[in-house]
Amino acid sequence: MNMKTIDDVFIHLLSDTYSAEKQLTRALKKLAREASSEKLSAAFAQHLEETQGQIERLDQLVERESSVKIKRMKCIAMEGLIEEANEVIESTEKNTIRDAALIAAAQKVEHYEIASYGTLVTLAEQLGLKHAVKLLSATLEEEKATDIKLTDLAVSNINPKTQAK
Template sequence: MQINTLNDLFIHGLSDIYSAEKQLARALAKLAREASTTELVQAFKQHMEETQGQIERIDQLLEAESGLKLKRMKCHAMEGLVEEAEEVIESTEKGTIRDAALIAAAQKVEHYEIASYGTLCTLADQLGYKKAKTLLAQTLEEEKTTDNLLTKIATSKINSKAEVE
């Protein structure tokens, strides 16, 4: 996609994160299956549901803001992050070490999403897409909350258990 305007950049970013969310929705089911700590399994399942809602929110945004159409593209960054998580699964046995590694992999994803949604919120604001900004800001807050939850799970039990294994 040729990017010549700020609006093109916004559409590119929105198209990219849409692809990322769809890839993540598929990956989270596997992460939930591969985690061993109940709290982590639940966090992955909860985020999988949230991710479906975030995909729907992008669809709502497109309906609310006339003239916006996504471009068909693949988010290569998310593809790489998902591959990294799969490598973690392949190189660890199920248990707290894997759980710690899965949290690290998931937080890389969250940080990518936080950066993407933060940028999209700024662009939506500058371009006057008020409804889009509101919807994107809602998703941004969900991503931050998920990141904080993963940190809490890691620091409250998993990392210290993994350290003694």
């Protein structure tokens, strides 16, 4: 995509983020299956539901803002982050060590999404897209909350169990 205006940058980042969320829905199903901890599996399942809602918000944004059209593209960064999670699965047994590594991989994804949505909110504000700001800000807050939940789960539940081995 040839970017010549700030609108083009917004559309590019929005399209990339849309692709990232779509890829993540497939990955979260696998992460939920591959976690040994029921709590971690449930956290991944809950985040899958949130991610589906986030995709719906992006769809609402596009429907509401006539100047915004999502381009078909593939988020290479998310593809790489998901590949890292797959490498964790392939190189570990299904136990608390894998769970700790999966949390780390999931938090990389969350930090990427926090950066993406933070930038999208700022661009939407600058472009005067008030409804988009509201939708994107809601998703940004969900991503931050998920990151905190993953940290709490790691610190209070998963990581202490790895040290017992």
